[in-house]
Amino acid sequence: MVEQQLDEFMEGEGYWKVPSNVPEFIFYFHVENNYVNVFHVVNYERDLGITAEQYFQIKDRIKDYFAEKNIYHVHILSLIICGEAERVKHLCKEDSFCWVINPIFDRLVIYENQVDDFYGMRSRIELFLKNPPAYIEKTKSIKRESEKSERVKKAGVGQKEREKIFSGAYIPYVTVSLIIINILVFIICTFTGRMLYNKGGFYTRAFFEGKQYYRAITSMFLHWDVNHLFSNMIIFFYLGEMVEKYFGHIKYAVIYITAGIMGNLVSAGYEIYMELNVISAGASGAVFGVIGALLVLACAHRGHLEKITINKLLIMIAYSLYSGLVGENINNAAHIGGFLGGALLAFLLWAFGKKTDNGEDNAV
Template sequence: MDMLTLNRLENLFFEQGYDKIPSNLPEFNFYCRREVQGITVLHVIDYRQGLYISMDQYTHLKEQIEAFFRDKGESEVHVMTLVLSEDTEKARRLCGGDSFCWVIDSREYRLLIHETQAADFYGWKDILEEYLFSLAREDLKGKRANGEPKRKTEWRVLPWVSIVLVAMNVIVFLICTFTGDLLYNKGAFNVTALWQGEWYRLFTSMFLHWNVEHLFSNMIVLYYVGTIVERRLGAFPYAALYVLSGLAGNIFSMGYELLTGAYGSSAGASGAVFGVEGALLFLVMAHRGKLETMTAGRVAFAIAVSLYCGFTSPGVNNAAHVGGVLMGFAAAAASVACGKIKVFSDHR
């Protein structure tokens, strides 16, 4: 059952404040919305009915859309093409080198964005992904009601890395409740143990927590912030960022203890979690200070409050927090510099 009809997609556009532009071609639909600067246009191509368009025709059509609005006096016209298709390779070939062309897999309810294409378009990435996820669930319920087997779509859009990381931390904590101090003695961060060759503690200490409150506070932030960052970076870059942030936090902590002589044992995912927050700050800043409902000021304020609470509380490894947030920010910046994610400077 194909839940992704043009009428339903059109209603989504209307809910977001877009108006439909009349078209004589049923396979091509256009929707526009006025922004602070210029006009944004969603250009929808229904590629599911045996339609074929050459690259030249596609390019000409897009140029005509821009010309239509420029003739009306609009100096800035930003156009995003959405290609609906069950044949994703055919749709990708149509997009070609167009940075502002996304493919919607109507069979699997997925939004496909190539690494050379714009990572977002006025918040539409998240809007479409959430909408497609809701359609996938609706379709899944219909399949189950008809006795058909479960399809894989529902699982593909879940933030698996965030879920696995939270699960690992919880499982390790549960093991600690039955083993007493064993894992803490063997895996907690300790500079003296590091100098004795137990460098693995830089990693293992990230998954140990002293008590339920310590675990709960870290996991809440990790899941909700991590889900956003994982969607933006992708699973593997996000997992790498998490580990690097945790390691950086422990290295900062080691440096602080060597400088001050204030040695002690520490544990927790805080360094890695602060790294995820640092990455979120960069991503918001890279999108001109606003991403979804978040602003750079709000994210920076939340990080500052968390750091302040740490500095004013006893027994907190603040060096790990600082190291983690700096590494997370830098790692997200490196992802952009290496082309792993795309941002744009003209608000498209």
């Protein structure tokens, strides 16, 4: 892999290059809706040696560059090009947003304390490293087709709008899709009365004796009223995006569904123990599972993830559980079961990913 190929790759992915006075330190960026994503490239192949303090100073200078343009939400991931991982280990240990490109084996090295993905770019970088010329040619072909489509659009679209379209903003597809589904189901319920609640709500006797196992899933998409729906979806929207970004779409969807099922199973056990006979519904168990997964991620990233810290999460969790305990008709068992299920599965996925990275990339 040569620098020109990296330039072409980044350009093909919609990133703009900003060279610096020192050629070993360059960065690429593209603008999202309300923030900027940045790849900070450090070429460690040129007998370079920097301390962790110097490294973070460079990142601060990048943030200052955008602050001068009144842009303050800047997400930076460093790509260090180095054939000897030991030379840059001191930087990787200090920064969870730091990946290493081994130019000898054309391999992406991600250490155990690093983010698993960065706005969907991990898989693209890995594909690029396997065969840079082929990937670049494919990207150029797609770009040519996009340019053809662009010509037939209305002439009123300005340069900034075209750049936004071309850059391809990261979208949390699973989070958005689940919210839309929940809203649509609720709208249908307003016209059908209790029919869907009776057919799809979680009812312990129907689940075990009637073998209606589907209720463990369908009940997650039913809400009793607007407040119930809104309180679940607003938390889910803000927290789910971060979990989806770090685990990826598929793993995130598995965490959500599994946590919801686990919440219903714990709820069933509690109802049997207390001899209760109720129908429960709501995405709370799955949402608490997302909160549990976020807590695992925060712990794995030294106590903070973007603007979320462990202390803030623990306060939110404690308040949510307290509100459930003092409130009426709240399925606290589902909350606790979903939280534990989401946290456990997130930990297993994180630990498995760490083991894979250690085995394949010799990361520590």
